């Protein structure tokens with residue numbers, strides 16, 4: 001099976017490394033930055049985005065135009081941040097190859113679309129897949145046990161995505177609830193900023209558990225309004241990824257919250273990461289779409305006010321704790 005992973009950040013590199021260790025897969029990792037590919041070729045490592053992981057000898061590296069590389073692949077995986085999904089789809093869809101992406105977020109600006117909505121707008125009705133679930137790149141690269149979800153409305157695409165990446169250290173489950181999988185992957189990023197803030201302010205484990213639980217309720221409400229099924233939010237791409245990202249110190253989104261709590265400005269926090277934290281770019285969209293759908297998302301509202309500088313860290317917490325009692329009890 002020929003697989004091209006298009007984007008050589010932390011996650012694209014880790015998945016490509018993982019797949020290239022599996023029998024029967026021929027894997028190419030593509031980066032747009034020629035200098036980065038030269039460095040990876042020379043040192044057989046991705047020094048900028050995934051230092052410390054040797055690139056297996058069988059993993060092929062590529063840069064340059066996408067069409068010649070992608071025309072005969074059995075699976076194309078877009079591994080860029082959300083911001084690049086639209087142009088990547090526009091370039092790749094005409095090739096007619098099986099296509100999936102792994103970015104988690106809402107598109108910043110415009111209508112604030114999820115990946116499947118961007119695909120519908122740019123490509124139309126062709127099949128596509130989404131890979132999501134609780135997965136820190138470093139752990140996958142190290143061969144530590146991980147479970148993902150391959151989501152697609154198309155059974156053949158789903159199965160191809162499972163076949164591409166399923167192996168002894170990485171289980172790939174499948175789902176046909178694309179909106180549910182995408183909402184979970186996008187909203188957990190904001191919630192991880194909130195729990196990072198909570199932990200950075202030393203508010204305690206009770207407060208963090210409350211944020212995770214109430215956050216899951218917010219995520220589910222938004223998902224249902226966007227056509228998802230409730231049970232998806234209790235699975236890997238919902239609760240699973242929320243627990244990982246909200247509590248795991250490898251999370252970049254959680255780090256943003258921790259850094260804001262320590263007194264850094266947002267631009268300083270983002271600059272110090274060196275990687276994308278999608279929650280920063282999705283927060284406004286989540287809130288706007290929730291308001292338009294009349295979905296109550298107080299944690300997301302507080303995260304946005306914090307990121308916008310309208311609330312200081314302590315005020316963001318006070319805004320949440322000072323709300324009226326809620327009757328739903330979940």
Ligand SMILES: NC(=O)c1ccc[n+]([C@@H]2O[C@H](COP(=O)([O-])OP(=O)(O)OC[C@H]3O[C@@H](n4cnc5c(N)ncnc54)[C@H](O)[C@@H]3O)[C@@H](O)[C@H]2O)c1
Nearest residue numbers: 008009010011012032080081082084103104136137275276
């Ligand atoms: N890192 C993880 O553990 C992890 C796990 C699961 C999902 N994700 C998601 O995967 C996506 C990518 O995350 P990452 O960790 O690899 O990010 P990263 O910050 O480590 O790297 C981003 C990469 O995308 C490249 N890029 C940016 N714009 C591009 C464009 N227009 N065309 C081509 N390449 C472009 C950058 O050069 C860089 O190589 C995000 O949406 C993230 O939420 C990350």
Ligand SMILES: O=P(O)(O)OC[C@H](O)CO
Nearest residue numbers: 133134135136251252253
């Ligand atoms: O580091 P984060 O916060 O972008 O999270 C990475 C993955 O999405 C965790 O599943």
